[in-house]
Amino acid sequence: MTDNKIKNEDGKLELIINAAQKRFAHYGLCKTTMNEIASDVGMGKASLYYYFPDKETLFEAVIKKEQNVFFDEMDKILNSGIDATALLKKYVKLRSLHFRHLLNLSKLRSDFFHNTKPVFAKAFESFKQKEVEIVAGIIQYGITTKEFKRGNKHENAEFLVHLLLGVRMVKLKYKEINDFDESDYEDLDKNMCKVAGMFLKEIQTEVASR
Known part of the structure; x- marks a missing residue:
C-alpha cells in the first residue's frame, strides 16, 4: 500500500470516528x-462496514480515542514540573472528567458498566493498566523527592485506581446515567478528591503533609 493510500485510509478512519463521536455524544450508543x-x-453503509464490522467496534474506537486524549493530557501534566502531590490531584481531576465524557458518549443503562461486553472490556482493562503505570510513576517520583514514604508503588497505585473505580461504580449503582445532572458530577468529583486526599495522607512523609 502506498503512503498516499495509507494516509487516505487513515483520513477516512478519522472522519468516521469523529462523526461517530459526535453522534454518540448527542444520542448515545x-x-x-x-x-x-x-x-x-x-459514505455508503457497505463502505462503512468495510472499516467497522458493527456499531460496537466503532464505539470501541471512539472510546480509545477518548482514552488517548486522556493520556495526552496526562503527559502534559506530568511534564509541567509540579510536585508529586499536585500531580496525583491533577490526575484525579482529569480522571473524573474522562469518566464524565465516557458517560456522555454512552448514555446507556448503568448496568452496562457492571456487565461490560468483551469488546469494551478489553479496552477498559488496557486503559486501567496504563492508568496504574501512570500513578505508579507519580508515586515513584514522590518517593524520589521524599514527598512520599517508601513502599510498593505498584500495589499502592493499583489500590488508588481501584478505590476511584469503586467510587464511580457506587454512584452508577444508584442512579441511571440518563438522570445524571451537574450536581451528580460535582458530587462524584468531590468524593473522588476526598478518596485521593485520604490516600495521600497515608503515603505522604511527615514533612510533605505539613
Whole structure:
C-alpha cells in the first residue's frame, strides 16, 4: 500500500470516528445507527462496514480515542514540573472528567458498566493498566523527592485506581446515567478528591503533609 493510500485510509478512519463521536455524544450508543454515521460522512453503509464490522467496534474506537486524549493530557501534566502531590490531584481531576465524557458518549443503562461486553472490556482493562503505570510513576517520583514514604508503588497505585473505580461504580449503582445532572458530577468529583486526599495522607512523609 502506498503512503498516499495509507494516509487516505487513515483520513477516512478519522472522519468516521469523529462523526461517530459526535453522534454518540448527542444520542448515545443505543439510539445511534450505522446508517446515520454513514450519511454524516457521505459514505455508503457497505463502505462503512468495510472499516467497522458493527456499531460496537466503532464505539470501541471512539472510546480509545477518548482514552488517548486522556493520556495526552496526562503527559502534559506530568511534564509541567509540579510536585508529586499536585500531580496525583491533577490526575484525579482529569480522571473524573474522562469518566464524565465516557458517560456522555454512552448514555446507556448503568448496568452496562457492571456487565461490560468483551469488546469494551478489553479496552477498559488496557486503559486501567496504563492508568496504574501512570500513578505508579507519580508515586515513584514522590518517593524520589521524599514527598512520599517508601513502599510498593505498584500495589499502592493499583489500590488508588481501584478505590476511584469503586467510587464511580457506587454512584452508577444508584442512579441511571440518563438522570445524571451537574450536581451528580460535582458530587462524584468531590468524593473522588476526598478518596485521593485520604490516600495521600497515608503515603505522604511527615514533612510533605505539613
